Amino acid sequence: xxxxxxxxxxxxxxxxxxxxxxxxxxxxxxxxxxxxxxxxxxxxxxxxxxxxxxxxxxxxxxxxxxxxxxxxxxxxxxxxxxxxxxxxxxxxxxxxxxxxxxxxxxxxxxxxxxxxxxxxxxxxxxxxxxxxxxxxxxxxxxxxxxxxxxxxxxxxxxxxxxxxxxxxxxxxxxxxxxxxxxxxxxxxxxxxxxxxxxxxxxxxxxxxxxxxxxxxxxxxxxxxxxxxxxxxxxxxxxxxxxxxxxxxxxxxxxxxxxxxxxxxxxxxxxxxxxxxxxxxxxxxxxxxxxxxxxxxxxxxxxxxxx
Amino acid sequence: xxxxxxxxxxxxxxxxxxxxxxxxxxxxxxxxxxxxxxxxxxxxxxxxxxxxxxxxxxxxxxxxxxxxxxxxxxxxxxxxxxxxxxxxxxxxxxxxxxxxxxxxxxxxxxxxxxxxxxxxxxxxxxxxxxxxxxxxxxxxxxxxxxxxxxxxxxxxxxxxxxxxxxxxxxxxxxxxxxxxxxxxxxxxxxxxxxxxxxxxxxxxxxxxxxxxxxxxxxxxxxxxxxxxxxxxxxxxxxxxxxxxxxxxxxxxxxxxxxxxxxxxxxxxxxxxxxxxxxxxxxxxxxxxxxxxxxxxxxxxxxxxxxxxxxxxxxxxxxxxxxxxxxxxxxxxxxxxxxxxxxxxxxxxxxxxxxxxxxxxxxxxxxxxxxxxxxxxxxxxxxxxxxxxxxxxxxxxxxxxxxxxxxxxxxxxxxxxxxxxxxxxxxxxxxxxxxxxxxxxxxxxxxxxxxxxxxxxxxxxxxxxxxxxxxxxxxxxxxxxxxxxxxxxxxxxxxxxxxxxxxxxxxxxxxxxxxxxxxxx
Numbered sequence: 001x002x003x004x005x006x007x008x009x010x011x012x013x014x015x016x017x018x019x020x021x022x023x024x025x026x027x028x029x030x031x032x033x034x035x036x037x038x039x040x041x042x043x044x045x046x047x048x049x050x051x052x053x054x055x056x057x058x059x060x061x062x063x064x065x066x067x068x069x070x071x072x073x074x075x076x077x078x079x080x081x082x083x084x085x086x087x088x089x090x091x092x093x094x095x096x097x098x099x100x101x102x103x104x105x106x107x108x109x110x111x112x113x114x115x116x117x118x119x120x121x122x123x124x125x126x127x128x129x130x131x132x133x134x135x136x137x138x139x140x141x142x143x144x145x146x147x148x149x150x151x152x153x154x155x156x157x158x159x160x161x162x163x164x165x166x167x168x169x170x171x172x173x174x175x176x177x178x179x180x181x182x183x184x185x186x187x188x189x190x191x192x193x194x195x196x197x198x199x200x201x202x203x204x205x206x207x208x209x210x211x212x213x214x215x216x217x218x219x220x221x222x223x224x225x226x227x228x229x230x231x232x233x234x235x236x237x238x239x240x241x242x243x244x245x246x247x248x249x250x251x252x253x254x255x256x257x258x259x260x261x262x263x264x265x266x267x268x269x270x271x272x273x274x275x276x277x278x279x280x281x282x283x284x285x286x287x288x289x290x291x292x293x294x295x296x297x298x299x300x301x302x303x304x305x306x
Numbered sequence: 307x308x309x310x311x312x313x314x315x316x317x318x319x320x321x322x323x324x325x326x327x328x329x330x331x332x333x334x335x336x337x338x339x340x341x342x343x344x345x346x347x348x349x350x351x352x353x354x355x356x357x358x359x360x361x362x363x364x365x366x367x368x369x370x371x372x373x374x375x376x377x378x379x380x381x382x383x384x385x386x387x388x389x390x391x392x393x394x395x396x397x398x399x400x401x402x403x404x405x406x407x408x409x410x411x412x413x414x415x416x417x418x419x420x421x422x423x424x425x426x427x428x429x430x431x432x433x434x435x436x437x438x439x440x441x442x443x444x445x446x447x448x449x450x451x452x453x454x455x456x457x458x459x460x461x462x463x464x465x466x467x468x469x470x471x472x473x474x475x476x477x478x479x480x481x482x483x484x485x486x487x488x489x490x491x492x493x494x495x496x497x498x499x500x501x502x503x504x505x506x507x508x509x510x511x512x513x514x515x516x517x518x519x520x521x522x523x524x525x526x527x528x529x530x531x532x533x534x535x536x537x538x539x540x541x542x543x544x545x546x547x548x549x550x551x552x553x554x555x556x557x558x559x560x561x562x563x564x565x566x567x568x569x570x571x572x573x574x575x576x577x578x579x580x581x582x583x584x585x586x587x588x589x590x591x592x593x594x595x596x597x598x599x600x601x602x603x604x605x606x607x608x609x610x611x612x613x614x615x616x617x618x619x620x621x622x623x624x625x626x627x628x629x630x631x632x633x634x635x636x637x638x639x640x641x642x643x644x645x646x647x648x649x650x651x652x653x654x655x656x657x658x659x660x661x662x663x664x665x666x667x668x669x670x671x672x673x674x675x676x677x678x679x680x681x682x683x684x685x686x687x688x689x690x691x692x693x694x695x696x697x698x699x700x701x702x703x704x705x706x707x708x709x710x711x712x713x714x715x716x717x718x719x720x721x722x723x724x725x726x727x728x729x730x731x732x733x734x735x736x737x738x739x740x741x742x743x744x745x746x747x748x749x750x751x752x753x754x755x756x757x758x759x760x761x762x763x764x765x766x767x768x769x770x771x772x773x774x775x776x777x778x779x780x781x782x783x784x785x786x787x788x789x790x791x792x793x794x795x796x797x798x799x800x801x802x803x804x805x806x807x808x809x810x811x812x813x814x815x816x817x818x819x820x821x822x823x824x825x826x
Contacts, residue, residue: 082361082363165542254545
């Protein structure tokens with residue numbers, strides 16, 4: 001098992017290097033002069049050159065990339081152009097805000113999706129099934145930010161139950177977590193339903209029923225366990241999706257997380273912050289995938305650790 | 307099944323811990339809501355740094371943390387600030403400033419001429435790479451003559467020194483701030499002499515300022531020269547406009563500066579909110595690349611000026627919350643503004659526009675691209691310009707992009723017709739946009755003209771403010787003749803204020819919160 005995990009972790013390295021190349025190229029091919037952004041109006045050519053050189057922008061892109069990669073390997077993501085302090089430090093400040101939202105959303109998503117999916121599968125083609133799946137379809141079709149704005153309007157602006165924006169208390173977390181969690185639950189619920197349907201059609205369930213076991217026991221003790229396998233693995237994949245989704249939602253709810261940091265940095269052409277936060281997000285997505293692989297192996301004894 | 311339970315428990319635990327941690331960090335701010343008067347203002351963008359010397363994005367927090375040598379009153383006149391008076395030598399090259407007595411920094415140290423020298427020298431030092439250094443290039447040397455007296459020696463006469471010293475970027479910081487505070491300066495530590503002190507900055511979320519209880523050196527023109535009446539000011543970052551307005555309406559935010567005209571009606575009808583309307587130091591204009599056919603011909607430029615119906619734009623795009631513009635500076639700049647702008651400028655006259663185009667050899671019109679940023683306002687403007695230009699035979703294809711890409715696009719010089727808005731309280735904005743040395747960017751209209759260069763350079767280096775103002779008026783007259791841009795509108799400044807805020811006073815450039823602002 002340890003070897004399996006180690007192998008998966010080592011496989012992460014080439015993927016991450018690939019990610020750094022893409023991130024680096026994307027930003028350097030984008031138009032925009034970071035020097036003008038830092039110094040704005042009325043600068044002398046001397047000041048311009050000074051900043052241009054200090055950012056290493058006078059060197060060829062390949063040299064800049066390898067310097068960047070060397071620093072990344074040493075845990076140094078460079079200094080922010082505008083804030084003039086280590087990107088790592090800035091990201092560490094913002095990351096907990098994003099993780100808090102992502103975890104809460106994930107929890108809400110699974111807490112709603114699994115019972116709804118199972119219920120829909122067990123009561124297939126009944127009004128319960130239709131209700132659950134219509135709800136899921138609506139959830140899937142609704143952009144997260146728009147759903148976020150709707151929640152804001154009804155529960156914060158009209159109802160006054162929660163603060164409109166900001167960060168700090170559990171009340172600030174509820175609306176964005178539900179906005180993200182409910183739209184995410186739609187995807188998971190559909191998955192749970194189809195997985196459950198597949199399982200309850202299998203022979204061992206028929207056997208369990210023919211033994212005279214109560215329907216409750218058949219569903220909860222025999223079917224659910226196997227039906228959950230693909231859903232658990234989905235958990236790993238959803239982490240990346242949810243963290244990516246937080247980019248927009250953090251803007252809507254004015255949460256000072258990694259997403260809003262990245263969006264601001266993109267508009268300010270603060271390359272090191274964009275690179276750094278993209279890299280951190282990519283790492284989480286890759287880690288999520290590895291977690292999915294590992295969980296899959298753990299919950300399904302048929303998978304061998306190769 | 308145990309594994310699933312474990313997973314679920316682990317996730318729940320993480321969530322609870324996260325929430326608990328978040329709850330702890332917030333705890334202290336909630337004490338004594340009745341005793342502490344807290345004013346909350348909302349902005350779409352956070353500060354980049356609170357080191358005002360090294361940024362070009364000035365958070366409003368910097369207005370209150372620092373004081374400047376010169377201040378500007380409600381009529382936009384230059385008045386004493388930290389300097390209680392100043393004298394200028396006859397040749398205009400030596401400015402002697404006399405500092406107020408008894409001014410203290412937030413850490414308790416006295417303000418001296420050495421601090422002023424350090425601040426100005428640091429801005430001018432190329433190693434600092436201060437974005438503001440270009441504005442102070444006229445300074446040759448700063449000489450300390452006593453604890454409270456200093457000379458600023460200039461390379462050439464430069465009356466605009468007054469404006470530059472009143473700028474947010476010219477706030478006076480304590481000597482050796484950089485060496486004493488290192489990297490924490492501008493992030494966790496900022497020390498000024500202003501009416502508010504930095505309490506906390508949670509990046510991306512809020513800047514919290516606490517009243518400076520020792521403050522008693524407010525300028526003479528303020529009704530309250532002592533400590534501010536509001537104990538705490540919180541500057542919150544709420545990027546989404548809808549969320550900002552909801553916070554205002556539900557009372558989470560007291561003041562929003564610059565609300566868009568599109569939401570004016572909605573906010574105005576709310577009994578809890580007053581919208582303060584004032585003249586802005588901004589100008590919106592339609593411009594063209596003057597080095598590109600057919601804009602090289604002054605008659606084509608004049609034709610475009612005649613083709614634009616400013617009154618209908620003000621009425622339909624801005625719902626009357628703007629003034630039509632004919633000159634190159636906003637009228638709020640008073641002494642610098644050329645009063646003959648409207649009389650000399652080009653009125654809406656499509657027939658005259660067609661005549662001018664025919665004279666220039668474009669009787670059948672021509673086709674161009676019309677570029678703008680993709681904000682709601684610019685998009686609407688672009689559509690209106692397109693239809694008004696169509697009437698005189700000019701076919702404009704609209705090309706919209708996000709604001710950062712738009713600036714890049716202008717820097718690359720790809721523009722033909724394009725829409726811009728500037729915000730600046732001084733005539734030197736014309737140097738910035740129209741001197742040939744600024745070609746091709748920021749001189750985005752690619753206006754390279756000897757007369758303009760001579761007129762601007764002469765105006766900027768006049769010996770006195772009045773002569774300088776007259777010089778800039780001549781510049782504006784020349785620009786109108788040459789139809790270098792097509793000035794269109796001066797938007798009103800719209801500040802939304804909740805009813806809890808008392809003694810609000812409108813200032814054309816900054817909000818002077820310490821001048822008697824109070825909360826119910």
